[in-house]
Amino acid sequence: MLLVGDDWAEDHHDVEVMDAGGRRLAKARLPEGVAGMARLHALIAEHSGDADVEDVRVRVGIETDRGPWVAALVAAGYAVFAVNPLSVARFRDRHQVSGAKSDAGDAHVLADMVRTDAHQLRPIAGDSAEVEGIKVVARVHKTLIWDRTRHTLRLRHSLREYFPAALVAFTDLDAPDTLELLGRAADPDTAKRLSFNQIRGSLVRARRRDVETKAAEIQAALRAEQLGQPPVVTAAYAAATRATIAVLATLAEQIIGLQGEVEAHFGRHPDAEIILSQPGMGRVLGARVLAEFGDDSTRYASAKARKNYAGTSPITIASGKKRTIAARHVHNDRLLDALIAQAFVAMRVSPGAHAYYQQQRARGSSHNAALRQLANRLVGILHGCLKTRTIYDETTAWQHHTTAAA
Incomplete structure (x- = not known):
């Protein structure tokens, strides 16, 4: 197992190669492009020991999930983790309090993160070229x-x-x-x-x-x-x-x-029919939702995971006797914007969505809060339809809530 931290800039990459015990094996500044990628492969091969290069598992931590460089890392068979810069900053603070920062230091932090916390990080999804x-x-x-x-x-x-x-x-x-x-x-x-x-x-x-x-x-x-x-x-x-x-x-x-x-582009994707069957979803809105969710079938383990990624599900803040439920402030703006727009239209065209919205309002939720909860429910419905490869059905989608309300 080799761990690679990659702190990227527009024209270069500061990388560090680390072994499973946390020992630094190599560090370098590589140019962007084919030459830099070739040097990275050479560094990994150089420190793979006696093992066959194809048998060496490589994890790469980098603060982006886009671009030709990331695509080349994925194509090489490496496990690539796109790490939020805020997470890198928090991880850095775990080991030092001086506030010092450098590109080479961030490469070390990223390598250490994928060594110890890979199970907490999200690997880059294997989305198709069509959805990209x-x-x-x-x-x-x-x-x-x-x-x-x-x-x-x-x-x-x-x-x-x-x-x-x-x-x-x-x-x-x-x-x-x-x-x-x-x-x-x-x-x-x-x-x-x-x-x-x-x-x-x-x-x-x-x-x-x-x-x-x-x-x-x-x-x-x-x-x-x-x-x-x-x-x-x-x-x-x-x-x-x-x-x-x-x-x-x-x-x-x-x-x-x-x-x-x-x-x-959206009309040619195999998921288009399922997404268009959802209430309140048109071609442009559907394209935005598909683009931001992606089409990797293994990306979301459950409807809850998809809702968490969408930012529609609430978060609980509990400490001692105090317990607060709040909306997520860190989210994908483009995705949440599209989902709220869908919910606004859905409550007008879907009897089930309208009834669910009214239930939230009757419980004291504001318009925006009720709309967000409706969007959260619609994300769950979409997840079920994509998982089972079935189109939306009004009765099936809202049967549970209709029965509970009765």
């Missing part, structure tokens, strides 16, 4: 949506500073008609000169309803008296607004295009 592809496009798609939200908030803040009438006229700042009209008239004086037909045309192109009424309301709001800024300041804000609008328009275009890629 889904993860790439689904994460980028969601990142673009978050970026659009950030730029929309920046636009709102900017308009509040010099053009408050726009916030009255346009309630949806990232809508196509809003972006078109603001791009054409980014300052109050120009906006006041927009004709009824110009506004109406933008609404028609955006396929709005009740176009005549809305066009009249927008025109009246833009022509209303308002407080303003000096002309030079207004001109500067208008230039910034036009730049933000250009970014938002590009983001909207790319989000739509990438959504097609997400749906196409």
Whole structure:
């Protein structure tokens, strides 16, 4: 048994090779890429003793689970453990209190962790290449949506500073008609000169309803008296607004295009039918859930393990006579976001999910807490469906809770 600690950086890796007794056998700084990986294999072979290299078991601790380097470690047959940096920091504090830290020292800590605590660590899942592809496009798609939200908030803040009438006229700042009209008239004086037909045309192109009424309301709001800024300041804000609008328009275009890629990749995965059968789950949401959970059938030993990874299950803090149950603050943001979105839709389309949500509310849970508990229950249902390779059935899924409530 050889233990390897790998403290990675963008262009190099500090590694340490340790034996099962905790004795350092070698340490080195390796370059990123093929040359560095070849040197790592040589180090392991050099210290494998008289045993056949293929018979040597190698555990690698590293603070990431992505990238070509990690893929090469897995392909070499090593047991690779992706260790949370917070765990590494806590483990380091077990052995020293000085606060000293170095890359070579972290490599030693990682090697020691996989030597003594491998049973407490999560090995990198053996996800398929198909699900890795889904993860790439689904994460980028969601990142673009978050970026659009950030730029929309920046636009709102900017308009509040010099053009408050726009916030009255346009309630949806990232809508196509809003972006078109603001791009054409980014300052109050120009906006006041927009004709009824110009506004109406933008609404028609955006396929709005009740176009005549809305066009009249927008025109009246833009022509209303308002407080303003000096002309030079207004001109500067208008230039910034036009730049933000250009970014938002590009983001909207790319989000739509990438959504097609997400749906196409997801539709080709064998788990797609099971995931789509779940209440509240669509193709984009399903792709996000599959990407973050992965498709390694051995990754989650039980429904509880999947719930813990999802961050939907509560944690218990007990000390003496004090016992507190709280939500998990450390979790996968992307996965929890998708699961909460599913729960919100599920309670509207699934009678069982709606009844379960109402039960939690009747017990005194807030809306957010009840929604999180519903998401937790839905994760358990999804785990059962994936384990048995069956699609969702409303009666089977909620029979236990319906019987208990009766």
